[in-house]
Amino acid sequence: MKRLLLPIVIALVLIVGGERLLDPGAPAPAPAPENASRAPDAIARAYRDRAHDVAVSGTGEVQAVLADDTRGSRHQRFILRLASGQTILIAHNIDIAPRLPRLATGEHVRFKGVYEFNDKGGVVHWTHHDPQARHEGGWLEYRGQRYE
Numbered sequence: 001m002k003r004l005l006l007p008i009v010i011a012l013v014l015i016v017g018g019e020r021l022l023d024p025g026a027p028a029p030a031p032a033p034e035n036a037s038r039a040p041d042a043i044a045r046a047y048r049d050r051a052h053d054v055a056v057s058g059t060g061e062v063q064a065v066l067a068d069d070t071r072g073s074r075h076q077r078f079i080l081r082l083a084s085g086q087t088i089l090i091a092h093n094i095d096i097a098p099r100l101p102r103l104a105t106g107e108h109v110r111f112k113g114v115y116e117f118n119d120k121g122g123v124v125h126w127t128h129h130d131p132q133a134r135h136e137g138g139w140l141e142y143r144g145q146r147y148e
Helices: 002-022 039-048
Strands: 052-065 075-082 087-093 108-116 123-125 139-142 145-147
Touching: 039 052, 075 108, 087 108
Parallel strands: 087 123
Antiparallel strands: 052 075, 052 108, 075 087, 108 123, 108 139, 139 145
């Protein structure tokens, strides 16, 4: 199945993108507004490129609050939906930084951390300071409070 996926994707790209190549009079895609946030673009690009260890920041709406991951370092986990529609998992280390209290769906969270690809949209971690000061710290902002 995986062997068929790449040729199918390439064919679709050529078919859809080829229309533009064959019709030079076709309108170019509209540029993004000057005030558009580049953060979702960076995350979308990281997802598309299956990238790892990418510094990102942005804002999203809480779609789901998940159970804490208690294997190894404890992490508060929740899913954010970005303005682009993409969803990402936030894994916030609560052994290093404070937990976001009373986190609920529909609320907004700003974040800065490190993106890691997965097939569900990606995960952002390092949303806290580095106790050994070897890594640039991240943070979460929720209800006017910064958690790092």
